[in-house]
Amino acid sequence: MTRPRLRAPELIGKGGWLNTGDRSxxxxxxxxxxxxxxxxxxxxxxxxxxxxELRELEEKYADVxxxxxxxxxxxxxETDHDxxxxxxxxYDVRHPVLDDPELATWSRYTVRAWPTLVVVDPEGxxxxxxxxxxxxxxxxxxxxxxxTVHQAKGTLRRDDGPYVAPxxxxxxxxxxxxxxxxxxxxxxxxxxxxxxxxxxxxxxxVSARIGTGQRGRADGPxxxxxxxxxQGLCVLPPxxxxxxxxxxxxxxxxxxxxxGLDSGSGExxxxxxxxxxxxxxxxxxxxxxxxxxxxxxxxxxxxxxxAIAMAGIHQLWAFDPLTGTVEVLAGTGNEGLKDxxxxxxxxxxxxxxxxxPGGLDTPGRGQTLWIADSEVSALRRLQLxxxxxxxxxxxxxxxxxxxPADQALLxxxxxxxxxxxxxxxxxxxxxxxxxxFDPASGEVSTLASGLAEPSGAVVDGDRLVVVESAAHxxxxxxxxxxxxxxxxxxxxxxxxxxxxxxxxxxxxVPFVPPAGQKLDDRExxxxxxxxxASPPELLTSGAGAGTDLTRELVIAADVPAGVLHIAAxxxxxxxxxxxxxxxxxxxxxGVPVTITPGGATELVLPLRGSP
Numbered sequence: 001m002t003r004p005r006l007r008a009p010e011l012i013g014k015g016g017w018l019n020t021g022d023r024s025x026x027x028x029x030x031x032x033x034x035x036x037x038x039x040x041x042x043x044x045x046x047x048x049x050x051x052x053e054l055r056e057l058e059e060k061y062a063d064v065x066x067x068x069x070x071x072x073x074x075x076x077x078e079t080d081h082d083x084x085x086x087x088x089x090x091y092d093v094r095h096p097v098l099d100d101p102e103l104a105t106w107s108r109y110t111v112r113a114w115p116t117l118v119v120v121d122p123e124g125x126x127x128x129x130x131x132x133x134x135x136x137x138x139x140x141x142x143x144x145x146x147x148t149v150h151q152a153k154g155t156l157r158r159d160d161g162p163y164v165a166p167x168x169x170x171x172x173x174x175x176x177x178x179x180x181x182x183x184x185x186x187x188x189x190x191x192x193x194x195x196x197x198x199x200x201x202x203x204x205x206v207s208a209r210i211g212t213g214q215r216g217r218a219d220g221p222x223x224x225x226x227x228x229x230x231q232g233l234c235v236l237p238p239x240x241x242x243x244x245x246x247x248x249x250x251x252x253x254x255x256x257x258x259x260g261l262d263s264g265s266g267e268x269x270x271x272x273x274x275x276x277x278x279x280x281x282x283x284x285x286x287x288x289x290x291x292x293x294x295x296x297x298x299x300x301x302x303x304x305x306x307a308i309a310m311a312g313i314h315q316l317w318a319f320d321p322l323t324g325t326v327e328v329l330a331g332t333g334n335e336g337l338k339d340x341x342x343x344x345x346x347x348x349x350x351x352x353x354x355x356x357p358g359g360l361d362t363p364g365r366g367q368t369l370w371i372a373d374s375e376v377s378a379l380r381r382l383q384l385x386x387x388x389x390x391x392x393x394x395x396x397x398x399x400x401x402x403x404p405a406d407q408a409l410l411x412x413x414x415x416x417x418x419x420x421x422x423x424x425x426x427x428x429x430x431x432x433x434x435x436x437f438d439p440a441s442g443e444v445s446t447l448a449s450g451l452a453e454p455s456g457a458v459v460d461g462d463r464l465v466v467v468e469s470a471a472h473x474x475x476x477x478x479x480x481x482x483x484x485x486x487x488x489x490x491x492x493x494x495x496x497x498x499x500x501x502x503x504x505x506x507x508x509v510p511f512v513p514p515a516g517q518k519l520d521d522r523e524x525x526x527x528x529x530x531x532x533a534s535p536p537e538l539l540t541s542g543a544g545a546g547t548d549l550t551r552e553l554v555i556a557a558d559v560p561a562g563v564l565h566i567a568a569x570x571x572x573x574x575x576x577x578x579x580x581x582x583x584x585x586x587x588x589x590g591v592p593v594t595i596t597p598g599g600a601t602e603l604v605l606p607l608r609g610s611p
């Protein structure tokens with residue numbers, strides 16, 4: 001039986017429109033265009049990956065396709081309209097964006113995850129819903145098909161889209177990310193929006209740049225080298241530098257690379273990564289230039305190797321410059337807050353690293369790698385092969401609360417820094433604060449507030465030099481003054497929970513291969529489904545990993561609420577090709593649920609499907 005066609009609901013959002021010249025848009029006025037709705041939020045690394053996947057399609061289909069970002073916030077900070085405006089510029093979004101702080105359009109489209117793409121045909125009907133990332137090739141095929149069909153029907157309109165580029169203020173730094181002490185004096189700052197590295201001398205001025213300032217990927221001298229939104233920086237030990245010929249490593253985030261920099265000559269070389277984004281099934285160890293990376297965000301010299309905050313796949317990796325190899329350091333790749341042995345632990349978009357080497361002098365202690373684990377709003381540490389959470393409650397709990405660490409709350413921190421007394425400065429980005437965790441007392445306090453998205457810092461004498469990313473500046477925070485206690489605030493992500501009935505629940509993750517593709521089962525099952533719950537008692541049965549994209553779960557009757565964690569992956573390849581290209585589609589869902597009699601007994605989460 002043919003399903004009825006579903007008319008796309010109109011777009012509403014109290015935050016208004018960006019990138020339209022202050023004009024509101026409607027689906028009705030876009031009739032004749034293919035519309036791709038991108039439900040995203042700027043904290044989400046998977047959403048940023050989708051923005052990159054969409055760039056090529058925006059150019060290819062510029063006269064027939066209109067991409068509209070529907071900004072649907074997870075964190076309180078993301079409901080601030082000015083923060084959304086900044087994020088649209090920061091991530092170079094070149095299409096209209098609807099700011100939907102109350103998730104009104106999200107609810108109309110029954111979206112359940114970031115990111116989600118919804119395709120609307122020129123007649124105003126929904127033709128596809130795609131969750132997660134990795135859909136670029138399939139979306140390309142679908143758009144080609146829709147263009148052909150509606151060109152023949154006479155329902156396709158070709159003209160310029162509604163995007164209007166906003167003015168961009170000229171500042172010396174633009175959304176800087178991380179900072180280190182420059183080997184020759186001063187500071188080196190990753191000037192992310194300028195796609196370059198800036199050398200800052202003592203008076204705060206930029207004295208030199210490494211990189212052309214244009215988004216790209218090129219090795220060579222400082223005036224030739226190119227980066228794409230670089231973030232983390234780390235100085236190598238002198239003995240390692242003498243052996244490898246470079247002394248600074250750069251996390252070239254959007255290029256998915258590590259770059260080596262010789263601070264003396266300014267020469268840049270690629271030292272790890274292939275330039276392609278890591279996908280499930282790809283190698284996780286081997287020669288560094290043969291293994292793909294995924295959004296490396298920060299770096300730290302830990303236990304004689306370079307630790308990498310691999311934000312894109314929720315892991316920590318290690319790079320050994322002497323052997324030129326990489327391997328996983330911690331994390332399974334599942335997104336969440338789970339402590340334990342490094343190989344079994346879960347992380348969630350780790351974005352800041354700092355190393356306390358003091359443990360080398362304490363028998364049995366070992367070095368400590370401190371981690372700003374942003375999506376779970378947590379401060380964590382890796383020590384003696386185990387991952388431990390010091391501050392943080394999970395994916396959907398956050399706030400600004402000082403006090404004992406087991407009660408304190410953060411909001412999407414992006415940076416950490418070890419202070420002279422071995423306490424830890426936390427760049428609590430979405431709270432606009434620099435916080436302090438004292439491992440000796442287990443207390444969290446606030447060093448400074450009113451900062452504009454602080455993302456990195458270094459200690460310089462009696463002050464903390466903080467990167468205020470959204471203020472495009474460096475700020476000094478005195479360390480001599482006493483830290484303060486703030487008034488408490490606590491929040492939960494305001495996503496509408498899904499009401500489920502206790503007892504049997506059928507979980508289905510529909511996946512339809514793109515046109516011209518088939519499931520790729522040449523080397524085993526083409527799909528994978530992993531299910532867990534917080535608290536674990538929410539699921540009486542059905543947790544674990546399997547290859548079927550449907551599963552029978554049993555929901556406990558005595559747990560009133562929780563979160564279902566569902567990770568799905570499906571692989572497809574071209575049908576008619578001598579050397580078939582293969583594509584991986586993936587998504588992690590964290591579905592808040594309440595358990596109530598009369599709730600749903602089926603949960604459908606499309607990975608790639610039609611309404």
